Amino acid sequence: MDDFEIEASGSLPGVPDAFQRLWTPHRMVYIEGEGKPTGDHDCPFCTSPQRSDEDGLIVARGEHAFVVMNLFPYSPGHLLVCPYRHVSDYTDLTVDETREVAELTQQAMRVVRGVSKPHGFNLGMNQGDVAGAGIAAHLHQHVVPRWKGDMNFMPVIGQTRAVPQLLGDARRILAEAWRG
Known part of the structure; x- marks a missing residue:
């Protein structure tokens, strides 16, 4: 300058x-x-469940899938629902994995509604690099809470999102609410 x-x-x-x-x-x-992971050994969705919930940013664990905070959230409370198994394509999930990913997604929405009262949600899976998957090798369902007026000029012009809550704080609040 x-x-x-x-x-x-x-x-x-x-x-x-x-x-x-x-x-x-x-x-x-x-x-x-x-x-970005180059294989199963450094996949964050494979290594996260091996850590404590706090260190792995895990909100809830199921038998076949788990819920984790997004390290690069679009909004406060942005969660990811991931199967434990390292699988990239939705059609390769087992019946039990598919059921639990769906159930955990529903519960994630209920918990986030109870904690932060969003006006809506974006739910989705990006299948493959070309579809926008940041980590294409391990399937993950996004649960993104939305509020009226939450998107402004920042993402468009500044390529920045202001997220007012630290991930650890959000994880703790959501995990406590999940357990009831």
């Missing part, structure tokens, strides 16, 4: 100013694709 840019902006990059910029350098890992 040259002297003109510093003078015009009134501050250095990353330093608060009148524009109240939201700096999210941690998202560069996601944007640049760092840390």
Whole structure:
């Protein structure tokens, strides 16, 4: 940044100013694709259940599937429902896995409604890289709570989403509500 840019902006990059910029350098890992799994051994959906619920950001565990916080959420309370088995295609799920993914998705919606009162949800699975799957090798169902007016110029212009709740805090609140 040259002297003109510093003078015009009134501050250095990353330093608060009148524009109240939201700096999210941690998202560069996601944007640049760092840390994407290359096989089963480093798949976050395979390794997460091997950790404690807190460390793995797990909200609930079932017999065939589990519910985990999205590390790069679109909104507060963005959950993922994943089979334990490393499988990429929805048609390859067993009957029991399909049933439990559906049941956990329904319960996730109930819990999030009880905790944060969203006005609606986006539910979905992106099958394959071309369809937008960030981790295409391991199937996961998105449960994204939505509120009226929750999307503004930030995602469009700034390619940034403001998420006002830390993942650990959201995980704790949702896990406590899940258990009733």
